[in-house]
Structure formats: C-alpha cells, structure tokens
Amino acid sequence: MEKLERNLKIPYGRQSISEEDISSVVQILRSDYLTQGPIGDIFAKEISRxxxxxxxxxxxxxxxxxxxAYLALDLGxxxxxxxxxxxxxxxxxxxxxxxxEVDFVDINPYTYNISIRKLKDKLVIAEKQNKLPKIISCVHFAGQSCDMEEIYSLSLIYKFKIVEDxxxxxGAIYNGYRVGSCKFSDxxxxxxxxxxIITSGEGGIATTNNKNIAQKMKNLCSHGIEKTNLKINNSHENEIWNYQQISLGFNFRLTDIQSALGLSQLQKLDYFVEKRNSIAEIYDSQLSNLSFQLPKVNKHNKSSFHLYAIRIPSQNKRKSQKYFYDSLLKANILVNLHYIPVYRQPYYENLGFKKGYCPEAELYFKEVLSLPIFPALKENDQQYIIDKLKKLDAN
Ligand SMILES: Cc1ncc(COP(=O)(O)O)c(C=O)c1O
Structure with a gap:
C-alpha cells in the first residue's frame, strides 16, 4: 500500500462545537424535558427573529x-x-x-443553481402541454441563493408555489434579505x-410568513395532533389527556437536546459565515491563476459557503477530475463530489429519466470537486491544500 503523505485527514466539512454548546446540551440533560420542553419554542422564535x-x-x-413543506402546499x-x-x-x-411526479431543470454553468433561461423555456413548453409544476423547489447550491426575484415573477405568471431548499x-443573503425570510417564496x-453552517446533530428548519402554512407544518410534525381549543363531540374538551388528530402527520420533532445545541450554535451563525467567506477568499486569491473554474458569487448574493466547489475542465484529459480526486485523497485531503445529478440515480432512471437529460449538470458533475471548507479549518491546513493543488496543476 502506498504511504499516505500526512497522518491527519482533512474532511471537506465538519462541525465546530464549543464548550458553551456542550454545556447548553448538558443543561437540558439535567432538566425535566429532553423533548417537547420550552427550548424548542425558544429556538423557533430565535430563528424567526x-x-x-x-x-x-x-x-x-x-x-x-x-x-x-410540500404537504402543507398540498402537493399530491x-x-x-x-x-x-x-x-x-x-x-x-x-x-x-x-x-x-418530479422533473428537473438544468443548471447555470457558473452558479450551479437552476438556470433561469432554461426554466423560462421549460415553462413555455409545459404550459402548452398542460404540465405546469405545482411547486418549484429552488436549491441554493453551496450556499448561494438562486435568483429568487426572477423565479418569483415567473411564479406570478405560471401560478406555481416556491419552496427554497x-x-x-x-446565513446567506440575497438582495439584502436573509435567505429564510421568504420574501420571494412560500x-x-x-x-x-x-x-x-450550524448544527443540532441531525435537524432541520422550515420558515414561512403564512400563518395557515405554518400551522399545517407544525401539525404535520407532531402526528397531525392538536392539543388546544379542542372540541370532540363537545365533551371532555378541557381534559388534559384530550387530543385530536386532524391530519396524517409524522413524528418529525426536534428534541430539546438538539434544540439547545442549535440555539447555542445560532449565536455563532454570523461568525461561521464570515469565517467560511474568508476561507473562500483565500482559495479565490491563491487558486486564481490555475486551470480551475472557481466559484462565482453574483453581486446581489452573499454565500454562506457550505461548499467550495471547483471545476476541473474535462477537456484536460491528462489532469482529469479523477487524477485530482485520487491525488488529493492520497494526500489525506478528503475532497468530495456534489452532486451526481439526481435523475442519474438508479431509482430515478427506473422512473424513466435518461442520461443526457440535463447536459450542463452532467458535464459539471464530471468536473467538480468540493474542497475542504469549515470554520475550524486551520490556516496551515488550507495552505497545505493550496500547495498540493498548485503542484498537481503544474505537474
Ligand atoms: C440540498 C439538500 N437538501 C436536503 C438535504 C437533506 O438534509 P438532511 O440531512 O438534514 O435531511 C441535504 C443534505 O445534505 C441537502 O444537501
């Protein structure tokens, strides 16, 4: 087996957990409620603020x-x-x-988000075929928002709902608005x-400005059960054990243990985003003269840089994506590939999707590498990655 050049592996991403994070979790472990206590609501309020x-x-x-989100918008x-x-x-x-049913719109070759031009073209055709989407789910790849104003104005014409993934x-910003403020989405x-960017172990958040949608989502998270203002046959409505299932829900709740970690991490959101941006700036300046296409952040965006994805032009056969991937792995730099176009997964191919459906996304996938980026990435580790890339590119 070939000798690895470095003992410590550098992942493409990892959490940053502080002593304060640990004590907030321990505090919950010592409290009366591990789940469904007061901290979940506090976390939700702080997020919306x-x-x-x-x-x-x-x-x-x-x-x-x-x-x-999809169920609350009545997707079925x-x-x-x-x-x-x-x-x-x-x-x-x-x-x-x-x-x-699902369908895909090809990507923009520079932002790697949904292409607005291709979206417009596809909507024109779909309208003629009476196959317009009920929802468009906009993925803000790597931490950069899609062009939401454009998508929002199309939604007014073609009457689709918008979910932002x-x-x-x-922590990203689009046209002066925080992503999550739902200025241009449902x-x-x-x-x-x-x-x-921040973690609660496993966890997620859904945000909205619509009261009805918020109530539906909250209800779906907890078995479809409501506990307040109940009236079942006008009897026992005030009894503490009384509850009513009004929709077919799930147990999708975040525990108080997780909420405590999330709440503590939320205090550092801006710091994490700044740190990720400064790591990205160092890559930008040090890799700019090499043969890679570097991430492009549009003027109206501030990315949260979850990923720093570079493209290795595939016409360069000698130094392919695979060459860089293998060489970096050998140097203990754990680069990753985001993403295999979803419809190329066997499950989706069985639904009828074929190779070549979104050519830009397929070409991108043959060229992309996600370099390590996370707030705790040490300066000398980043320099090691940069030096390695320079050497590989020059060889
Ligand atoms: C774009 C996107 N959507 C959804 C998910 C699912 O997230 P989770 O693991 O929190 O369920 C991920 C996870 O990597 C993701 O990258």
Missing amino acids: KLDCNYAIPTNSATSALQI KGDILWSSPNTFVATTNAALHCGA ASHAF ITIFSLHPVK
Whole structure:
C-alpha cells in the first residue's frame, strides 16, 4: 500500500462545537424535558427573529422539513414538482413520497443553481402541454441563493408555489434579505446536519410568513395532533389527556437536546459565515491563476459557503477530475463530489429519466470537486491544500 503523505485527514466539512454548546446540551440533560420542553419554542422564535420571517418550525432533519413543506402546499397525486438535478436526493424524494411526479431543470454553468433561461423555456413548453409544476423547489447550491426575484415573477405568471431548499444556505443573503425570510417564496427549509453552517446533530428548519402554512407544518410534525381549543363531540374538551388528530402527520420533532445545541450554535451563525467567506477568499486569491473554474458569487448574493466547489475542465484529459480526486485523497485531503445529478440515480432512471437529460449538470458533475471548507479549518491546513493543488496543476 502506498504511504499516505500526512497522518491527519482533512474532511471537506465538519462541525465546530464549543464548550458553551456542550454545556447548553448538558443543561437540558439535567432538566425535566429532553423533548417537547420550552427550548424548542425558544429556538423557533430565535430563528424567526434572526431570519426575519414570521414563523420557524424546527424539524428532525431537512428531509422532514421538505416533506411537511410540500404537504402543507398540498402537493399530491397528479401534481408535478420541478427542481435542480444538482442537489441531494432528498429534495425530490420528498415530492415522490407525496405521490407527485418530479422533473428537473438544468443548471447555470457558473452558479450551479437552476438556470433561469432554461426554466423560462421549460415553462413555455409545459404550459402548452398542460404540465405546469405545482411547486418549484429552488436549491441554493453551496450556499448561494438562486435568483429568487426572477423565479418569483415567473411564479406570478405560471401560478406555481416556491419552496427554497436552503439546506446549504443558512446565513446567506440575497438582495439584502436573509435567505429564510421568504420574501420571494412560500417556504424555506434548512438543514442542521453537522457538515452544514450550524448544527443540532441531525435537524432541520422550515420558515414561512403564512400563518395557515405554518400551522399545517407544525401539525404535520407532531402526528397531525392538536392539543388546544379542542372540541370532540363537545365533551371532555378541557381534559388534559384530550387530543385530536386532524391530519396524517409524522413524528418529525426536534428534541430539546438538539434544540439547545442549535440555539447555542445560532449565536455563532454570523461568525461561521464570515469565517467560511474568508476561507473562500483565500482559495479565490491563491487558486486564481490555475486551470480551475472557481466559484462565482453574483453581486446581489452573499454565500454562506457550505461548499467550495471547483471545476476541473474535462477537456484536460491528462489532469482529469479523477487524477485530482485520487491525488488529493492520497494526500489525506478528503475532497468530495456534489452532486451526481439526481435523475442519474438508479431509482430515478427506473422512473424513466435518461442520461443526457440535463447536459450542463452532467458535464459539471464530471468536473467538480468540493474542497475542504469549515470554520475550524486551520490556516496551515488550507495552505497545505493550496500547495498540493498548485503542484498537481503544474505537474
Ligand atoms: C440540498 C439538500 N437538501 C436536503 C438535504 C437533506 O438534509 P438532511 O440531512 O438534514 O435531511 C441535504 C443534505 O445534505 C441537502 O444537501
């Protein structure tokens, strides 16, 4: 076996947990409520304050948040949801779980988000075929918001609902608005998985400004059960054991243990985003003369840089994506590939999707590498990564 050049592995992403985070969790462990205590509501309020939205619903994952978001917008059999192929499978899986059909719009080759031009073209055709989507799920890839004003204005013409999959984009800003403020969407969802911007272990958030949608999502998170203002046959309505199931819900609740960690992490959101941006700036300046395409953040955006994705032009056969991937792995730099276009997964191919459906997303996937980026990435580790890339590019 070849000798590894370095003992310590550098992951592409990881959590930053402080002593304060640990003591907030311990405090809950010593308290009366491990779940459904007061801290979940405090966490929700703090999120809505921070993101400038009316309602925030914590969930046990972004996958669950997507599920309740689509259900709250009444997505079901006979409906269609469109999204970007450059995402994690959860974005569209949740729509399939609702019984809906899914379809994909190709990406912009620079932002790797949904292409507005291709979206416009596809909407014109879909209208003629009477196959317009009920929901468009906009994925803010790597932490950069899609062009939401454009998508919002299209939604007024074509009457679709908008969900923002902002799993990567906690703390990001679009046109002066916090992603999650839902200025141009019905619902925004976030992931609190450890590699994301802030974490609660596993966890997610759904935000909205619509009271009815918020109530539906909250209800779906907790078995579809309501406990207040009940009237079952006008009897026992004030009894403490009384409850009423009004929808077919789930147990998607975030525990108080997780909420305490999330709440503590939330205090450091701006610091984490700044740190990620300064790591990105160092990559930008030190890699700018090499053969890679570096991430492009539009003027109206502040990215939260969940990922720093570079492209290795595929016409360069000698130094392919695979060459860089293998060489970096050998040097203990754990780069990753985000994402295999969702419809290229065997499950989706069995639904009828074919290779070549979204050519830009497929080409991108052959070229992309996600470099390590996380707040605790040490300066000398980043320099090691940069030096390695320079050497590999020059060889
Ligand atoms: C774009 C996107 N959507 C949804 C998810 C699902 O998030 P979770 O793991 O919190 O369910 C992920 C997770 O990586 C993601 O990247």
